[in-house]
Amino acid sequence: MGNGGTVLDTARQRxxxxxxxxxxxxxxxxxxxxxxxxxxxxxxxxxxxxxASPTGSRALIQVLQGQGIEAVRxxxxxxxxxxxxxxxxxxxxxDPDRWLNDDQLAGLAGASARTVLxxxxxxxxxxxxxxxxxxxxxxxxxxxVEAQCDDDDARSAGTITSGGDGYSGPVECFPAATAGxxxxxxSYVTTADKDxxxxxxxxxxxxxxxxSAGNAALALRALGREPVLVWYQPTSADVATTGTPVxxxxxxxxxxxxLMVWLLICSVLxxxxxxxxxxxxxxxxxxxxxxxxxxxxxxxxxxxDSKSVPHAAANLRAATLGRMAxxxxxxxxxxxxxxxxxxxxxxxxxxxxxxxxxxxxxxxxRELVQFSQELLDVEKELDQQ
Amino acid sequence: MVLTGRLTLLALxxxxxxxxxxxxxxxxxxLLLLAGGVAVxxxxxxxxxxxxxxxxxxxxxxxxxQCASTLGIRNDSSRVxxxxxxxxxxxxxxxxxxxxxLRVPAGETRRMEITLIPERRGILSVAAVTIRSTGPLGLAxxxxxxxxxxxxxxxxxxxxxxxxxxxxxxxxxxxGRAAVQIxxxxxxxDSLRDYVRGDDxxxxxxxxxxxxxxxxxxxxxxxxxxxxxxVLDTSRTSAARINDEPRLDTxxxxxxxxxxxxxxxxxxxxxxxxxxRQRARVDSAAKGNLINALVTAMAPLEAELIEADWSRIxxxxxxxxxxxxxxxxxxxLDSGSxxxxxLPVLPSLTAQHVVVVASVRDPRLEEMRSERSTVSDAFRxxxxxxxxxxxxAVTAHLRLLGAEVVDESPSExxxxxxxxxxxxxxxxxx
Numbered sequence: 001m002g003n004g005g006t007v008l009d010t011a012r013q014r015x016x017x018x019x020x021x022x023x024x025x026x027x028x029x030x031x032x033x034x035x036x037x038x039x040x041x042x043x044x045x046x047x048x049x050x051x052a053s054p055t056g057s058r059a060l061i062q063v064l065q066g067q068g069i070e071a072v073r074x075x076x077x078x079x080x081x082x083x084x085x086x087x088x089x090x091x092x093x094x095d096p097d098r099w100l101n102d103d104q105l106a107g108l109a110g111a112s113a114r115t116v117l118x119x120x121x122x123x124x125x126x127x128x129x130x131x132x133x134x135x136x137x138x139x140x141x142x143x144x145v146e147a148q149c150d151d152d153d154a155r156s157a158g159t160i161t162s163g164g165d166g167y168s169g170p171v172e173c174f175p176a177a178t179a180g181x182x183x184x185x186x187s188y189v190t191t192a193d194k195d196x197x198x199x200x201x202x203x204x205x206x207x208x209x210x211x212s213a214g215n216a217a218l219a220l221r222a223l224g225r226e227p228v229l230v231w232y233q234p235t236s237a238d239v240a241t242t243g244t245p246v247x248x249x250x251x252x253x254x255x256x257x258x259l260m261v262w263l264l265i266c267s268v269l270x271x272x273x274x275x276x277x278x279x280x281x282x283x284x285x286x287x288x289x290x291x292x293x294x295x296x297x298x299x300x301x302x303x304x305d306s307k308s309v310p311h312a313a314a315n316l317r318a319a320t321l322g323r324m325a326x327x328x329x330x331x332x333x334x335x336x337x338x339x340x341x342x343x344x345x346x347x348x349x350x351x352x353x354x355x356x357x358x359x360x361x362x363x364x365x366r367e368l369v370q371f372s373q374e375l376l377d378v379e380k381e382l383d384q385q
Numbered sequence: 386m387v388l389t390g391r392l393t394l395l396a397l398x399x400x401x402x403x404x405x406x407x408x409x410x411x412x413x414x415x416l417l418l419l420a421g422g423v424a425v426x427x428x429x430x431x432x433x434x435x436x437x438x439x440x441x442x443x444x445x446x447x448x449x450x451q452c453a454s455t456l457g458i459r460n461d462s463s464r465v466x467x468x469x470x471x472x473x474x475x476x477x478x479x480x481x482x483x484x485x486x487l488r489v490p491a492g493e494t495r496r497m498e499i500t501l502i503p504e505r506r507g508i509l510s511v512a513a514v515t516i517r518s519t520g521p522l523g524l525a526x527x528x529x530x531x532x533x534x535x536x537x538x539x540x541x542x543x544x545x546x547x548x549x550x551x552x553x554x555x556x557x558x559x560x561g562r563a564a565v566q567i568x569x570x571x572x573x574x575d576s577l578r579d580y581v582r583g584d585d586x587x588x589x590x591x592x593x594x595x596x597x598x599x600x601x602x603x604x605x606x607x608x609x610x611x612x613x614x615x616v617l618d619t620s621r622t623s624a625a626r627i628n629d630e631p632r633l634d635t636x637x638x639x640x641x642x643x644x645x646x647x648x649x650x651x652x653x654x655x656x657x658x659x660x661x662r663q664r665a666r667v668d669s670a671a672k673g674n675l676i677n678a679l680v681t682a683m684a685p686l687e688a689e690l691i692e693a694d695w696s697r698i699x700x701x702x703x704x705x706x707x708x709x710x711x712x713x714x715x716x717x718l719d720s721g722s723x724x725x726x727x728l729p730v731l732p733s734l735t736a737q738h739v740v741v742v743a744s745v746r747d748p749r750l751e752e753m754r755s756e757r758s759t760v761s762d763a764f765r766x767x768x769x770x771x772x773x774x775x776x777x778a779v780t781a782h783l784r785l786l787g788a789e790v791v792d793e794s795p796s797e798x799x800x801x802x803x804x805x806x807x808x809x810x811x812x813x814x815x
């Protein structure tokens with residue numbers, strides 16, 4: 001009854017065929033699970049305390065912790081405020097992306113005993129340090145700038161690396177010309193009561209620059225005044241929201257979503273319809289395809305690559321003389337002189353002419369082409385007689 | 386389970402109720418409808434497992450001709466089998482219509498013919514037959530692939546057959562049956578007959594002429610019942626293509642023409658295909674049609690990617706024929722392989738037999754030689770000249786060792802090899 005075998009046979013056969021595919025899926029799943037388990041990737045945010053790369057600030061935080069200062073790293077605005085209100089804390093704020101709005105900044109303004117701002121924007125300064133203003137990027141030559149002020153922290157540092165943003169304010173330290181050379185800005189500016197400090201150069205704080213000049217002294221003294229340091233770097237999660245956002249999908253007619261789902265189902269059905277082959281592929285045992293002249297072609301490329309012009313010329317000459325001998329009915333063993341003599345008689349060309357063509361030794365590719373063509377011409381002339 | 390295009394169309398029709406009544410209900414209902422249709426189809430489709438397959442194949446077909454593979458499908462189930470059937474021939478079998486629709490009522494058998502136009506000599510195979518049985522609604526089908534191995538022997542085309550009449554005529558002239566006769570080198574006295582113009586005057590029998598008062602010539606019959614051993618080299622050098630035909634196939638053509646000619650000439654023909662071991666053998670003592678035996682033996686020959694072991698050829702030939710024979714070696718004259726393989730054993734062959742070495746020459750080399758317009762061309766011409774010089778040296782060496790050499794382009798090799806045979810026979814050297 002039929003040749004089809006049983007259902008079990010077919011199932012077993014299909015399972016055996018799909019084993020490699022299943023194994024591949026298993027491997028992919030295992031790799032996926034492993035990457036999930038091994039946890040988040042390394043911290044790469046600039047000035048992050050967890051970042052050990054040259055742009056991070058892990059070195060600075062670890063030294064401060066070694067000096068007995070408690071470094072807190074709040075993950076949200078609320079947490080930062082709550083920590084600051086406990087008192088005796090230094091707020092470090094670095095928000096280059098301006099996630100915090102003016103209200104949030106005002107909330108931080110009075111909360112801390114001391115505030116250190118890293119490369120703040122004009123908006124941030126307006127709220128947090130009204131007396132300080134942005135001048136612009138400073139020149140980075142020479143390598144270091146001197147304190148030139150009577151701030152204790154700056155004086156003890158002596159020099160810091162140049163560059164970064166320049167500011168002006170009540171107390172200005174490490175002054176340098178701006179990149180445009182039209183003004184003078186300072187890398188380290190504090191308010192008159194020294195409670196708010198602005199550091200314009202990130203190199204003073206990051207792992208890459210902290211060990212240069214007096215950077216470390218300035219950073220440690222500026223941040224280490226109070227027993228608690230709140231190292232706050234706002235994220236996109238801190239953006240204050242107003243009202244409920246509008247979902248774009250709610251604006252579409254109500255039949256769009258079901259239609260999309262249905263078309264997806266239809267496409268899956270179409271894939272299943274077109275994807276099923278009528279039986280396995282037929283195998284063709286392919287024959288070897290080697291052109292017989294391949295070896296000669298390969299040898300020609302070898303000659304050309306190694307620029308063996310004399311060798312190629314010798315081949316051409318020997319072949320031509322051989323054919324000339326056959327054409328002139330001379331024995332194969334005849335000498336060149338004999339062949340040339342006979343050829344000169346047959347063609348009527350002066351012997352010296354033939355001698356010049358056949359015996360010339362080409363030098364370089366162009367001469368080889370000319371030589372080969374002249375040989376061919378001599379043969380043709382001989383054939384026409 | 387196989388889904389059909391009709392199911393996809395039905396699914397697309399579901400767009401209408403979804404547009405009219407947006408929501409998830411029509412989606413679920415329509416899915417249910419589709420699932421129901423598929424279930425009904427799968428349940429009512431005739432089981433492809435209960436289909437009996439029977440294949441009728443011709444035993445062999447000559448390359449270039451067409452044949453048909455006939456599949457008989459017997460439906461052993463109790464339902465009508467609406468099937469799409471595919472016979473999975475390998476592509477070079479040239480199946481024109483491998484997929485066909487077939488409707489087989491319950492308990493009956495229907496036949497389908499698949500036209501094959503083979504594109505290649507050799508044994509072509511089919512591994513399986515796939516049956517897709519569609520349900521009455523045409524929404525889903527059941528499919529299985531049934532192993533049904535089969536093979537078709539594609540014989541060499543024997544294009545060189547067209548040279549046969551002219552060569553046979555020359556052979557007849559030799560035989561004394563034609564009016565104009567060349568003076569055969571045969572030694573066996575055949576008969577006396579009247580002189581006709583063109584006969585060699587040296588063969589006039591003066592005594593008989595005097596008796597009959599009319600010029601009478603003696604005729605000799607060339608030797609018959611000589612042995613011709615054709616050895617076809619199937620080693621790596623026979624895989625090389627010349628004018629997009631492997632050397633092996635040209636060799637087969639030449640061997641076929643020579644074998645037929647020699648058989649008509651009254652000689653015994655043995656064939657041997659050899660590289661490191663014997664690949665095919667046709668014995669002159671065997672019964673039956675020689676040409677059939679030859680093409681059948683030659684059909685599955687493939688170029689093996691190994692070096693030929695020429696040192697074993699003399700013993701192989703001795704096993705075929707202990708007497709003096711004409712040994713035709715169909716091989717290649719590439720320098721390198723010949724110097725290593727054939728040259729050392731040739732003296733032992735020529736000592737006992739008449740040896741002809743036949744080889745295909747590549748016309749491409751001649752083209753490369755005469756094209757000298759650019760630098761690359763000049764270097765190629767030099768390389769081609771080198772190859773031709775090497776070839777000439779090998780040929781000269783073979784001739785020096787007492788072998789005849791036939792070195793011709795693919796289309797010319799079979800007739801030129803036949804000419805060489807006729808020449809040797811006329812000269813009485815067999």
